[in-house]
Amino acid sequence: MDTHEHHRTAGDGSRTTTSWAMAAQATLHCLTGCAIGEVLGMVVGTALGFHDAGTIVLSIALAFVFGYALTMRGVVRTGLGFGAALKVALAADTVSIAVMEVIDNTAIVAIPGAMDAQLDQWLFWGSLALSLALAFVVTTPVNRWMISRGLGHAVVHGHH
Template identity: 75%
Template structure:
Protein backbone atom coordinates (compact mmCIF):
# COMPACT_ATOMS: atom_id res chain seq x y z
CA UNK A 1 0.00 0.00 0.00
CA UNK A 2 2.88 2.40 0.81
CA UNK A 3 4.54 1.79 -2.56
CA UNK A 4 1.22 2.37 -4.32
CA UNK A 5 0.66 5.61 -2.37
CA UNK A 6 4.19 6.74 -3.21
CA UNK A 7 3.73 5.89 -6.87
CA UNK A 8 0.55 7.99 -6.84
CA UNK A 9 2.50 10.84 -5.24
CA UNK A 10 5.38 10.37 -7.66
CA UNK A 11 3.02 10.64 -10.63
CA UNK A 12 1.74 14.05 -9.58
CA UNK A 13 5.18 15.24 -8.53
CA UNK A 14 6.78 14.05 -11.75
CA UNK A 15 4.17 15.78 -13.90
CA UNK A 16 4.72 19.03 -12.00
CA UNK A 17 8.50 18.72 -11.79
CA UNK A 18 8.99 17.90 -15.44
CA UNK A 19 6.52 20.54 -16.60
CA UNK A 20 8.05 23.19 -14.33
CA UNK A 21 11.62 22.36 -15.34
CA UNK A 22 10.72 22.28 -19.03
CA UNK A 23 8.84 25.60 -18.87
CA UNK A 24 11.54 27.35 -16.85
CA UNK A 25 14.37 25.98 -18.98
CA UNK A 26 12.58 26.69 -22.28
CA UNK A 27 11.95 30.30 -21.24
CA UNK A 28 15.52 30.71 -20.02
CA UNK A 29 14.49 31.43 -16.45
CA UNK A 30 17.08 31.22 -13.70
CA UNK A 31 17.43 28.25 -11.40
CA UNK A 32 15.43 29.69 -8.50
CA UNK A 33 12.25 30.65 -10.43
CA UNK A 34 12.38 27.38 -12.39
CA UNK A 35 12.70 25.35 -9.20
CA UNK A 36 9.90 27.28 -7.49
CA UNK A 37 7.61 26.72 -10.48
CA UNK A 38 8.46 23.00 -10.51
CA UNK A 39 7.70 22.66 -6.79
CA UNK A 40 4.42 24.59 -7.04
CA UNK A 41 3.32 22.46 -10.00
CA UNK A 42 4.36 19.26 -8.21
CA UNK A 43 2.12 20.12 -5.27
CA UNK A 44 -0.68 21.22 -7.61
CA UNK A 45 -0.67 18.01 -9.64
CA UNK A 46 -0.08 15.82 -6.58
CA UNK A 47 -3.10 17.30 -4.80
CA UNK A 48 -5.14 17.26 -8.03
CA UNK A 49 -4.77 13.53 -8.51
CA UNK A 50 -6.00 12.87 -4.98
CA UNK A 51 -8.80 15.42 -5.31
CA UNK A 52 -10.01 13.75 -8.48
CA UNK A 53 -10.40 10.39 -6.79
CA UNK A 54 -12.00 11.71 -3.62
CA UNK A 55 -14.43 13.93 -5.54
CA UNK A 56 -15.46 10.88 -7.58
CA UNK A 57 -16.53 9.27 -4.31
CA UNK A 58 -19.18 11.99 -3.99
CA UNK A 59 -17.43 14.12 -1.38
CA UNK A 60 -17.86 17.89 -1.47
CA UNK A 61 -14.88 19.95 -2.65
CA UNK A 62 -13.99 21.40 0.77
CA UNK A 63 -13.81 17.97 2.38
CA UNK A 64 -11.95 16.52 -0.61
CA UNK A 65 -9.43 19.35 -0.46
CA UNK A 66 -8.82 18.74 3.25
CA UNK A 67 -8.38 15.03 2.58
CA UNK A 68 -5.86 15.77 -0.19
CA UNK A 69 -3.91 18.13 2.07
CA UNK A 70 -3.84 15.60 4.90
CA UNK A 71 -2.98 12.68 2.62
CA UNK A 72 -0.34 14.25 0.41
CA UNK A 73 1.41 17.18 2.04
CA UNK A 74 4.15 15.30 3.90
CA UNK A 75 4.65 12.83 1.07
CA UNK A 76 4.96 15.54 -1.60
CA UNK A 77 7.19 17.67 0.64
CA UNK A 78 9.63 14.80 1.24
CA UNK A 79 9.58 13.86 -2.43
CA UNK A 80 10.27 17.46 -3.48
CA UNK A 81 13.04 17.86 -0.92
CA UNK A 82 14.83 14.76 -2.17
CA UNK A 83 14.16 15.38 -5.86
CA UNK A 84 15.26 19.01 -5.84
CA UNK A 85 18.09 18.34 -3.41
CA UNK A 86 19.58 15.78 -5.81
CA UNK A 87 19.27 18.17 -8.75
CA UNK A 88 20.87 21.03 -6.78
CA UNK A 89 23.75 18.83 -5.59
CA UNK A 90 24.33 17.07 -8.94
CA UNK A 91 27.21 18.86 -10.67
CA UNK A 92 25.97 20.92 -13.66
CA UNK A 93 22.40 19.53 -13.49
CA UNK A 94 20.95 22.95 -12.70
CA UNK A 95 22.55 24.35 -15.85
CA UNK A 96 21.57 21.51 -18.19
CA UNK A 97 19.35 22.32 -21.15
CA UNK A 98 16.37 20.39 -22.54
CA UNK A 99 18.49 18.77 -25.26
CA UNK A 100 21.07 17.53 -22.72
CA UNK A 101 21.05 13.95 -21.47
CA UNK A 102 22.10 15.37 -18.10
CA UNK A 103 18.80 17.29 -17.84
CA UNK A 104 16.65 14.20 -18.33
CA UNK A 105 18.99 11.72 -16.64
CA UNK A 106 19.41 13.72 -13.45
CA UNK A 107 15.67 14.39 -13.31
CA UNK A 108 14.82 10.69 -13.75
CA UNK A 109 17.36 9.56 -11.15
CA UNK A 110 16.30 12.24 -8.67
CA UNK A 111 12.65 11.18 -8.98
CA UNK A 112 13.59 7.51 -8.53
CA UNK A 113 15.59 8.34 -5.39
CA UNK A 114 12.69 10.44 -4.11
CA UNK A 115 10.41 7.42 -4.57
CA UNK A 116 12.65 5.17 -2.48
CA UNK A 117 13.05 7.74 0.29
CA UNK A 118 9.35 8.63 0.40
CA UNK A 119 8.00 5.07 0.46
CA UNK A 120 8.96 4.48 4.13
CA UNK A 121 7.42 7.87 5.01
CA UNK A 122 4.14 6.77 3.44
CA UNK A 123 4.36 3.38 5.16
CA UNK A 124 4.82 5.12 8.50
CA UNK A 125 1.84 7.43 7.86
CA UNK A 126 -0.42 4.63 6.64
CA UNK A 127 0.52 2.52 9.68
CA UNK A 128 -0.83 5.33 11.85
CA UNK A 129 -4.06 5.70 9.88
CA UNK A 130 -2.87 8.89 8.18
CA UNK A 131 -1.79 9.85 4.66
CA UNK A 132 -3.25 7.65 1.97
CA UNK A 133 -4.98 5.48 4.57
CA UNK A 134 -7.45 8.37 4.87
CA UNK A 135 -7.90 8.52 1.07
CA UNK A 136 -8.60 4.79 0.84
CA UNK A 137 -11.53 5.28 3.20
CA UNK A 138 -13.20 7.31 0.45
CA UNK A 139 -12.60 4.72 -2.28
CA UNK A 140 -14.70 2.00 -0.65
Protein backbone atom coordinates in the same frame (compact mmCIF):
# COMPACT_ATOMS: atom_id res chain seq x y z
CA MET B 1 6.21 -8.46 14.63
CA ASP B 2 6.97 -9.58 11.08
CA THR B 3 9.86 -7.60 9.63
CA HIS B 4 7.91 -7.00 6.42
CA GLU B 5 4.76 -5.53 7.91
CA HIS B 6 3.71 -2.81 10.32
CA HIS B 7 0.56 -3.26 12.37
CA ARG B 8 -1.63 -0.59 13.85
CA THR B 9 -4.77 -0.61 15.88
CA ALA B 10 -7.80 0.75 14.09
CA GLY B 11 -10.45 2.80 15.84
CA ASP B 12 -12.45 -0.36 16.60
CA GLY B 13 -9.45 -2.04 18.23
CA SER B 14 -8.75 -4.37 15.30
CA ARG B 15 -5.28 -4.53 13.83
CA THR B 16 -4.59 -3.49 10.27
CA THR B 17 -1.50 -4.20 8.21
CA THR B 18 0.56 -1.84 6.11
CA SER B 19 2.73 -3.69 3.65
CA TRP B 20 5.67 -2.35 1.70
CA ALA B 21 3.60 -2.92 -1.46
CA MET B 22 0.80 -0.72 -0.08
CA ALA B 23 3.30 2.00 0.84
CA ALA B 24 4.99 1.75 -2.56
CA GLN B 25 1.61 2.04 -4.31
CA ALA B 26 0.71 5.13 -2.28
CA THR B 27 4.14 6.62 -3.00
CA LEU B 28 3.83 5.87 -6.71
CA HIS B 29 0.41 7.53 -6.76
CA CYS B 30 1.85 10.60 -5.07
CA LEU B 31 4.96 10.53 -7.25
CA THR B 32 2.85 10.53 -10.40
CA GLY B 33 1.25 13.88 -9.65
CA CYS B 34 4.47 15.20 -8.18
CA ALA B 35 6.50 14.16 -11.24
CA ILE B 36 4.04 15.75 -13.66
CA GLY B 37 4.40 19.07 -11.85
CA GLU B 38 8.14 18.70 -11.31
CA VAL B 39 8.89 17.87 -14.95
CA LEU B 40 6.54 20.58 -16.23
CA GLY B 41 8.15 23.15 -13.92
CA MET B 42 11.68 22.16 -14.94
CA VAL B 43 10.77 22.20 -18.65
CA VAL B 44 8.97 25.56 -18.48
CA GLY B 45 11.61 27.17 -16.24
CA THR B 46 14.45 25.93 -18.45
CA ALA B 47 12.70 26.83 -21.72
CA LEU B 48 11.91 30.35 -20.47
CA GLY B 49 15.42 30.84 -19.10
CA PHE B 50 14.35 31.26 -15.46
CA HIS B 51 17.05 31.56 -12.83
CA ASP B 52 17.69 28.29 -10.96
CA ALA B 53 15.68 29.43 -7.94
CA GLY B 54 12.71 30.43 -10.12
CA THR B 55 12.73 27.07 -11.88
CA ILE B 56 12.84 25.20 -8.58
CA VAL B 57 10.04 27.28 -7.04
CA LEU B 58 7.87 26.74 -10.13
CA SER B 59 8.59 22.99 -10.06
CA ILE B 60 7.72 22.70 -6.38
CA ALA B 61 4.51 24.70 -6.76
CA LEU B 62 3.38 22.61 -9.73
CA ALA B 63 4.31 19.37 -7.96
CA PHE B 64 1.96 20.25 -5.11
CA VAL B 65 -0.80 21.41 -7.49
CA PHE B 66 -0.68 18.25 -9.62
CA GLY B 67 -0.16 15.97 -6.62
CA TYR B 68 -3.21 17.35 -4.84
CA ALA B 69 -5.24 17.42 -8.08
CA LEU B 70 -4.59 13.75 -8.77
CA THR B 71 -5.77 12.76 -5.30
CA MET B 72 -8.77 15.10 -5.44
CA ARG B 73 -9.85 13.65 -8.78
CA GLY B 74 -10.30 10.22 -7.22
CA VAL B 75 -11.90 11.53 -4.03
CA VAL B 76 -14.39 13.75 -5.88
CA ARG B 77 -15.48 10.68 -7.87
CA THR B 78 -16.67 9.16 -4.57
CA GLY B 79 -19.16 12.02 -4.24
CA LEU B 80 -17.23 14.31 -1.90
CA GLY B 81 -17.48 18.02 -2.64
CA PHE B 82 -14.51 20.11 -3.75
CA GLY B 83 -13.76 21.60 -0.32
CA ALA B 84 -13.93 18.27 1.46
CA ALA B 85 -11.85 16.61 -1.28
CA LEU B 86 -9.22 19.33 -0.91
CA LYS B 87 -9.02 18.67 2.84
CA VAL B 88 -8.52 14.95 2.16
CA ALA B 89 -5.81 15.68 -0.42
CA LEU B 90 -4.02 18.05 1.95
CA ALA B 91 -4.10 15.46 4.74
CA ALA B 92 -3.13 12.61 2.45
CA ASP B 93 -0.36 14.12 0.37
CA THR B 94 1.31 17.11 2.03
CA VAL B 95 4.03 15.23 3.90
CA SER B 96 4.67 12.83 1.04
CA ILE B 97 4.98 15.59 -1.57
CA ALA B 98 7.12 17.72 0.75
CA VAL B 99 9.57 14.85 1.34
CA MET B 100 9.70 14.10 -2.38
CA GLU B 101 10.35 17.72 -3.23
CA VAL B 102 13.15 18.07 -0.71
CA ILE B 103 14.83 14.91 -2.02
CA ASP B 104 14.40 15.44 -5.75
CA ASN B 105 15.32 19.12 -5.73
CA THR B 106 18.33 18.49 -3.49
CA ALA B 107 19.46 15.81 -5.94
CA ILE B 108 18.99 18.08 -8.97
CA VAL B 109 20.97 20.87 -7.32
CA ALA B 110 23.69 18.42 -6.19
CA ILE B 111 24.24 16.84 -9.62
CA PRO B 112 26.97 18.86 -11.32
CA GLY B 113 25.60 20.76 -14.30
CA ALA B 114 22.02 19.52 -13.94
CA MET B 115 20.52 22.97 -13.35
CA ASP B 116 22.36 24.31 -16.39
CA ALA B 117 21.42 21.42 -18.67
CA GLN B 118 19.10 22.17 -21.57
CA LEU B 119 16.03 20.25 -22.71
CA ASP B 120 17.93 18.54 -25.53
CA GLN B 121 20.65 17.17 -23.24
CA TRP B 122 20.69 13.76 -21.59
CA LEU B 123 21.88 15.38 -18.33
CA PHE B 124 18.60 17.30 -18.03
CA TRP B 125 16.42 14.20 -18.38
CA GLY B 126 18.78 11.77 -16.65
CA SER B 127 19.21 13.92 -13.56
CA LEU B 128 15.46 14.50 -13.40
CA ALA B 129 14.75 10.76 -13.63
CA LEU B 130 17.40 9.96 -11.02
CA SER B 131 16.08 12.63 -8.65
CA LEU B 132 12.52 11.28 -8.90
CA ALA B 133 13.74 7.70 -8.35
CA LEU B 134 15.61 8.81 -5.22
CA ALA B 135 12.50 10.64 -4.02
CA PHE B 136 10.47 7.44 -4.43
CA VAL B 137 13.00 5.35 -2.48
CA VAL B 138 13.21 7.82 0.41
CA THR B 139 9.47 8.58 0.57
CA THR B 140 8.19 4.99 0.53
CA PRO B 141 9.24 4.24 4.15
CA VAL B 142 7.81 7.61 5.22
CA ASN B 143 4.47 6.71 3.65
CA ARG B 144 4.55 3.23 5.18
CA TRP B 145 5.06 4.73 8.62
CA MET B 146 2.26 7.26 8.09
CA ILE B 147 -0.23 4.74 6.67
CA SER B 148 0.47 2.36 9.55
CA ARG B 149 -0.71 5.13 11.88
CA GLY B 150 -3.82 6.00 9.87
CA LEU B 151 -2.20 9.12 8.40
CA GLY B 152 -1.20 10.24 4.92
CA HIS B 153 -2.60 8.13 2.12
CA ALA B 154 -4.65 6.09 4.63
CA VAL B 155 -6.98 9.11 4.78
CA VAL B 156 -7.83 8.63 1.10
CA HIS B 157 -8.74 4.98 1.63
CA GLY B 158 -11.47 6.10 4.02
CA HIS B 159 -13.23 7.63 1.02
CA HIS B 160 -13.13 4.69 -1.40
